[in-house]
Amino acid sequence: MxxxxxxxxxxxxxxxxxxxxxxxxxxxxxxxxxxxxxxxxxxxARGLLDFELTKEKVKKKNLMNFTRQLAVFVKAGIPITDALTTIGDESTDPALRRALGEMVDDLRNGGLFSAAAAQHPQVFPNYYVGILQAAELTGRLDESLDSLAEFIKREMDTRSKVVGALAYPLVVMSMSMVTVLVLAGYVLPQFKPLFEELDADLPLPTRMMLFFARFFGDLWYITAIFFLLTIATIAFLVMHPTGKELWQRMSLKIPVIGGIIEYAILERFCAVLGTMLVAGVAVPSAMETTTEAVANIVYREQLDIARQQMLEGSGFTQPLIETELFPGAARQMFKVGEETGTLDQQLEVAAEYFNRELEFRIERFTTMFEPIMIIFVGAVVGFVAIALVSAMYGVLNGVQEDV
Structure with missing residues (x-):
């Protein structure tokens, strides 16, 4: 407690x-x-050992709940400081609770709500702060908070779909590899002394499996080096800035999976930009914040170039078309929105379009992947079974010949 x-x-x-x-x-x-x-x-109260190397980030779910609660308080006319105090008092998230407490102190000292939120980037993303700044100028804080809560919910749903689609193949692949390792590294070596004693003429599948099993016995150090290199490579791709950039570029070129990642990025871009424009944020500022919110380096580079062209007077749609990141349907929506002054609405439509396409691609990927993995796992386990059974038949035939 x-x-x-x-x-x-x-x-x-x-x-x-x-x-x-x-x-x-x-x-x-x-x-x-x-x-x-x-x-x-x-x-x-924090003890001597309760220190943080980096500030703990608040979960998206907790941020969404906070935003919805604050919107209700604002609509009811409750002062921001009282609302933050009440929400913070009842919050079970330590990071959010500490941030809200510090924000209340800032507000009581005459600070702005958006400025106080900007002091806690581990809680409030850049686009969140940008929308708060626009809401303070337009006086539509309650509407902006509702939009933020809905956007965060949709972002959580999208992330869940993508993670679920990519996690499934990794789990199946991992389980199949564990099965092979157990059979080849433990089961098959138990029969090796018997094979050597009987001097049986082993079939090719069995010889292949015994050769593979050597890497868990006599050549264990090679296996250990391989696993260490694998872990080091994964750590490099996940944690090191250069590795992250390399993985982000490579992931877009993976068949099927690259398309899922692409549409997830585009859906986030349109949703963030549309939400900011609805809140009254100017297009240049909204584009800058939205570009920073895009996680993939390839898209971030191209969108930054497009933003610079917008600042130079090239309009909104043409720079985005030149990036070649957006499909034809989205480009047409952007063009109509720019010409009719309904860009915020068209961006929301584009976000919904990408969301539907993302769901379709995830469903297609899952439907295609399941039979492939069943065949793969069946082939691997079948090969091991054949190697064992054919070896036993070889031993029996050798014994009968000797008799």
Whole structure:
């Protein structure tokens, strides 16, 4: 249970400090009130070993829930500081709770809501802060918060679909590899002394499997080096900036999977840009923030070039067409939106179009992949089975010949 440090005024009017355990700040506040103490300040107490190498990011789900709750408070006319205090008190996310507490202090010192949010990039992405800035200027904070909550939900759904589609083949491949490793590295070597003792003429599949099994016995160091190199390569591609860039470029060229990643990126681009324009953010600022929100280096480079051309007066649609990143249907939507002044609406339509296409591609990938993996796993296990069975027949034939 979290521990909270507090400053409070007791019944005699003296200021006291202490700590109390509670599930949330709100519960801690209630405990103090029951003890006839008036809380002045409550914050989560951190021990000597509770340090952070990097600030913990808030989960998308928690950010979505916070945004929806804040929208309700704003519509009800509740002051921002009171709303943030109430939401923070009841939040079970330590990172969000700490951020909201610091934001309340900033607001009470005369800061703007968007400026206070910008101080916590681990909680609020750049596009979120940009929309808040526009909402403060237009006075449509409640509408903007509703749009943000809906966008975050849609982004979570899209990410779940993509991760689910890509995780399935990895799980199946991993299980098939484990099966082969167990059969070749443990089961087959158990029969090797018998084969050598009987001096049986082993068939080719069995000899191939025994050769492979040597890498788990006499040549174990080669296998260990291979696995270490594999782990190092994965770590390089995931953690190192150069490796990330290399993987992002390579992933777009993988058949079928590249198309899924492409449409996920385009859906995010149109959804973020459309949400920002609806909130009243100017196109140049919205394009800059949206480009930063795109995770893939290839798209980010091309979109940055397009943004520079927009600043030079080339319009909105033509620079995006020249990137060759968008399909014909999306280009037509952009053109109509620019000509009719309904670009925000057309971007939302484009985001919905990409979302439907993404669902279709994921479904097609899953439908195509399942039989392929069944055939692959069946072939691998079948090969191992044939290697074992044919070896046993070879041994029996050799024994009968000797008799």
């Amino acid at each position: 979290p521990k909270f440090a507090y400053s409070a005024i007791d019944a005699a009017g003296a200021e006291i400090e202490g700590t109390t355990k509670a599930d949330t700040i709100g519960t801690a506040r209630s405990i103090l009130v029951e003890q006839n103490l008036f809380p002045i300040k409550i914050e989560e």
